[in-house]
Amino acid sequence: MSNPKESITIENVVASTGIGQELDLENVAADLQGADYDPERFPGLVYRTQNPKAAALLFRSGKIVCTGAESTGDVRKSLSIVFEKLRELQIPVEEDPDIIIQNIVSCADLGQNLNLNAIAIGLGLENIEYEPEQFPGLVFRLDEPDVASLLFGSGKLVITGGKERSHSREAIEVIMTRLEEIGLLE
Incomplete structure (x- = not known):
């Protein structure tokens, strides 16, 4: 039998962070190309990064949840892209916001x-x-x-x-x- 620990693959990493201020999600959605905001279906704005592949869920409170990443490094890269996009929209984001890993989902055999x-x-x-x-x-x-x-x-x-x-x-x-x-x- 091969070593099951060698078969581990991370399927999803979920992390949370925040920018410390409220967001006007309608304005952000209008200005942020690729953003998906439909408050009738979901209260947050969804912004997907392609490299790395992940989704950031931005909420009016300024809280952000990142999901779908395959590593903690990908979470950090994806969120740094989101932070930079927000800064481009003149929304102040501190240089290095705290990112808290909430859940890692992995598979093995x-x-x-x-x-x-x-x-x-x-x-x-x-x-x-x-x-x-x-x-x-x-x-x-x-x-x-x-x-x-x-x-x-x-x-x-x-x-x-x-x-x-x-x-x-x-x-x-x-x-x-x-x-x-x-x-x-x-």
């Missing part, structure tokens, strides 16, 4: 099929949610690191809730150790 029924029984119900009639995966909540993992019968898993890239590796170590302890991982 354990390299073998999993018996989710046996895992649900073996790990106990206190940290497990498994309702195969509702959802084909098993939700395993970890305390350390503080993440939720979705395990699928194929051996694939999704880890969400991490704040650092290392949380995915740590979660896989915990999951593998727990599955080995109950004899469900070779």
Whole structure:
């Protein structure tokens, strides 16, 4: 079996920041080429960057959420593009606003099929949610690191809730150790 930690791919990084002042989203939408603002559908303005590929959600309060990036570096690059576009519109943005990583979603492969029924029984119900009639995966909540993992019968898993890239590796170590302890991982 190959090392599951080597199969980790980051699918989405979500981060938040702010510019410390309210925004007139209608004016920003009118002046910012490529902006999408439809307050009937969504209260924020959506501005997409292409390189790196990400979406910035700008809210009237001046808060900004970046989503869709594939790394924390891409989050920072995408938001620096947004900050520069706002400065070009004569909206003051401090030189280096705080950017807080809220969530890193990653995928990995354990390299073998999993018996989710046996895992649900073996790990106990206190940290497990498994309702195969509702959802084909098993939700395993970890305390350390503080993440939720979705395990699928194929051996694939999704880890969400991490704040650092290392949380995915740590979660896989915990999951593998727990599955080995109950004899469900070779």
